[in-house]
Amino acid sequence: MAFLEVKNLHVEIEGKEILNGLTLSVEKGQVAAIMGPNGSGKSTLAYVLAGKSEYNVTEGDVLLNGESILEMAPDARAAKGVFLAFQYPVEVPGVATMTFLRTALNAQRKTRGENELSTPEFMKLVRDTAGHLGISQEMLRRAVNVGFSGGEKKRNEILQMAVLQPKLAVLDETDSGLDIDALKIVADGVNKLRSPDRSMVVITHYQRLLNYIVPDVVHVLAKGRVVKSGGKELALELEAKGYAQFQGEAA
Amino acid sequence: MNAEVRAIRTPAEQALNAAYAAARAKLPGKGAIADLREAAFQRFDAAGLPHRRIEEWKYTDLRALMREAKPLAEPAKAKGKVPALPGLTAGRIVIVNGRYEQAWSEFKPVAGVELSDVFAFAADQKNYRLGEIPGRDDIAVSLNTAFMTGGVALRVAKGVNIEKPIEIAHVFADGTAAAMYPRSVVVVEPGARVTFIESFNGPAGVDYQVNSALELVIGEGAHVDHVTIGSDGDKALRISSLGVKVGAKAIYNGFTYTAGGAVVRNQIFARFDGEGTQASIGGVTLLKGRQHVDNTLVINHAAGGCTSRERFRTVLDGESHGIFQGKIVVEPHAQKTDAKMASHALLLSDEAEADNKPELEIFADDVQCGHGATAGALDSALKFYLMSRGIPENEAEALLIQAFVGEAIEEIVHEGIREALLNAAAKWLQAREQ
Numbered sequence: 001m002a003f004l005e006v007k008n009l010h011v012e013i014e015g016k017e018i019l020n021g022l023t024l025s026v027e028k029g030q031v032a033a034i035m036g037p038n039g040s041g042k043s044t045l046a047y048v049l050a051g052k053s054e055y056n057v058t059e060g061d062v063l064l065n066g067e068s069i070l071e072m073a074p075d076a077r078a079a080k081g082v083f084l085a086f087q088y089p090v091e092v093p094g095v096a097t098m099t100f101l102r103t104a105l106n107a108q109r110k111t112r113g114e115n116e117l118s119t120p121e122f123m124k125l126v127r128d129t130a131g132h133l134g135i136s137q138e139m140l141r142r143a144v145n146v147g148f149s150g151g152e153k154k155r156n157e158i159l160q161m162a163v164l165q166p167k168l169a170v171l172d173e174t175d176s177g178l179d180i181d182a183l184k185i186v187a188d189g190v191n192k193l194r195s196p197d198r199s200m201v202v203i204t205h206y207q208r209l210l211n212y213i214v215p216d217v218v219h220v221l222a223k224g225r226v227v228k229s230g231g232k233e234l235a236l237e238l239e240a241k242g243y244a245q246f247q248g249e250a251a
Numbered sequence: 252m253n254a255e256v257r258a259i260r261t262p263a264e265q266a267l268n269a270a271y272a273a274a275r276a277k278l279p280g281k282g283a284i285a286d287l288r289e290a291a292f293q294r295f296d297a298a299g300l301p302h303r304r305i306e307e308w309k310y311t312d313l314r315a316l317m318r319e320a321k322p323l324a325e326p327a328k329a330k331g332k333v334p335a336l337p338g339l340t341a342g343r344i345v346i347v348n349g350r351y352e353q354a355w356s357e358f359k360p361v362a363g364v365e366l367s368d369v370f371a372f373a374a375d376q377k378n379y380r381l382g383e384i385p386g387r388d389d390i391a392v393s394l395n396t397a398f399m400t401g402g403v404a405l406r407v408a409k410g411v412n413i414e415k416p417i418e419i420a421h422v423f424a425d426g427t428a429a430a431m432y433p434r435s436v437v438v439v440e441p442g443a444r445v446t447f448i449e450s451f452n453g454p455a456g457v458d459y460q461v462n463s464a465l466e467l468v469i470g471e472g473a474h475v476d477h478v479t480i481g482s483d484g485d486k487a488l489r490i491s492s493l494g495v496k497v498g499a500k501a502i503y504n505g506f507t508y509t510a511g512g513a514v515v516r517n518q519i520f521a522r523f524d525g526e527g528t529q530a531s532i533g534g535v536t537l538l539k540g541r542q543h544v545d546n547t548l549v550i551n552h553a554a555g556g557c558t559s560r561e562r563f564r565t566v567l568d569g570e571s572h573g574i575f576q577g578k579i580v581v582e583p584h585a586q587k588t589d590a591k592m593a594s595h596a597l598l599l600s601d602e603a604e605a606d607n608k609p610e611l612e613i614f615a616d617d618v619q620c621g622h623g624a625t626a627g628a629l630d631s632a633l634k635f636y637l638m639s640r641g642i643p644e645n646e647a648e649a650l651l652i653q654a655f656v657g658e659a660i661e662e663i664v665h666e667g668i669r670e671a672l673l674n675a676a677a678k679w680l681q682a683r684e685q
Binding site: 084090095105 | 643
């Protein structure tokens with residue numbers, strides 16, 4: 001049984017159908033890339049997995065480790081191990097990054113019936129990870145994402161992922177808005193988190209990111225469903241030929 | 252024949268008239284003070300209680316909100332205690348039922364600070380002319396002037412730096428409702444620095460009334476941090492007015508925290524008389540149930556080159572009503588004025604109402620002035636972001652409300668007061684969640 005199973009998922013927002021019978025399996029420890037043109041439903045899939053309430057699931061199911069998560073609130077999903085690295089991380093004025101990380105981690109641990117992490121353990125975990133990602137102590141003291149550059153926001157997402165240690169990480173266009181140096185730092189941070197116990201769904205429009213985060217499988221999304229799956233070489237083929245070949249197929 | 256049209260007096264207005272007639276001869280202060288009272292009462296008598304057709308009182312219709320005028324409070328019978336901010340203050344001056352009570356106070360003499368009874372202080376007209384403050388003609392201020400029963404005068408001597416805050420605590424201490432009219436004066440001489448707290452407390456379940464006024468005079472180059480903490484009982488009606496004159500190159504940081512009371516109006520009338528003043532006037536209001544709190548400011552840039560920031564935040568739950576009215580006036584010669592005002596209301600309930608009324612009246616042509624006002628619910632995108640990290644909904648909401656309030660409280664310079672108010676706000680939130 002795959003760790004994540006998306007079965008015949010139909011999703012609407014404001015009466016418009018975005019996902020149209022999407023079926024997808026991601027194995028435990030697998031890194032799956034989802035590629036597709038604009039408007040194909042990539043970000044919708046990410047939000048639906050995380051539990052954003054504006055999206056209306058009309059048909060199908062999403063199973064995590066065999067359990068349906070569609071009825072769960074976003075915080076309950078997070079405690080089950082779902083993590084979404086946002087394409088556009090929001091600024092949270094007045095909430096210090098450290099406070100935010102600690103509140104989130106302890107809330108998840110509490111939900112799972114685990115003890116809260118001690119302050120020294122927590123500080124060490126954050127400091128070590130932040131160091132790798134080039135996140136300064138000063139940034140950790142600042143309010144979450146407030147005044148951060150685009151690259152800093154993306155690095156902060158990876159920091160959160162490293163601290164929260166999810167079982168399923170969904171990375172929504174983590175490469176967008178990054179220059180090549182920032183992209184390498186972010187990809188390096190993600191690669192450090194690759195583990196046989198962690199599945200990843202890497203959503204991207206461009207093949208570039210996949211040079212740095214090399215996927216095990218590539219799925220092509222068009223018009224709200226998976227239209228082709230293959231190995232990492234599929235990404236290169238898309239880069240060369242574009243998405244036009246699939247636009248017609250799904251119609 | 253007298254053609255003046257005068258609405259029929261409400262029961263509260265009639266009671267105020269009767270109370271003044273009965274108390275006039277007994278109220279403290281002779282000569283100039285008695286004249287001041289009389290003139291102030293005439294202003295009230297001509298206008299009556301302010302109501303919704305009076306622009307400045309549009310949202311706080313006293314005719315409707317103050318159905319009756321309580322009798323004048325008697326002096327406290329027994330010595331009592333006032334809830335304290337532990338370890339924070341150098342001294343506490345306690346004003347009970349509108350009178351300075353030395354026995355309740357804990358105030359050891361501080362070098363450079365002169366404390367006296369307000370009427371003794373003002374008896375010598377050369378010393379200080381009571382009532383010469385911005386906002387003196389406001390009806391609530393006039394009522395205070397007519398009925399003022401006591402208070403203190405604090406004078407901080409030229410150039411001294413008073414490190415620990417001084418608190419002026421107002422308390423209503425009676426089981427039966429009455430009205431109190433405290434009036435105090437704080438004079439900060441040139442170059443001095445002081446932090447002072449005004450607090451308001453009273454019992455729950457008693458519909459007592461407070462009409463307080465504070466005259467604050469800040470000398471050239473002085474630095475004053477002034478925090479007002481309103482923790483009145485749930486049935487109280489309180490109107491507090493501040494008239495502040497700020498001298499050249501002075502710094503004035505005012506902050507008003509209001510969480511208690513049934514109906515509260517905080518009025519600030521400020522005038523910058525000399526160039527180069529820097530003023531920050533802010534506040535946080537936390538409302539639940541059917542509370543009604545109005546923060547009204549009139550900021551007069553009467554001299555050029557002054558900077559002022561007005562920042563207010565209100566959290567509204569239940570069926571509460573929060574009002575912010577801020578008017579910045581820039582006089583013709585007050586060039587290079589830099590004034591920015593912002594009011595933000597966070598609505599936690601569909602039944603709550605927030606009214607923001609920012610106004611700019613600019614008569615100079617080389618100024619930078621602006622205002623902004625918002626009212627809205629918690630941002631659902633922020634809430635989703637927090638929840639997606641595993642933070643449960645109620646905790647995510649509490650964190651966001653606390654952040655909204657905390658950002659404003661962070662403006663307070665004094666660390667101890669800042670911490671005390673952050674804790675008070677956190678307690679308010681915890682009570683809300685239960």
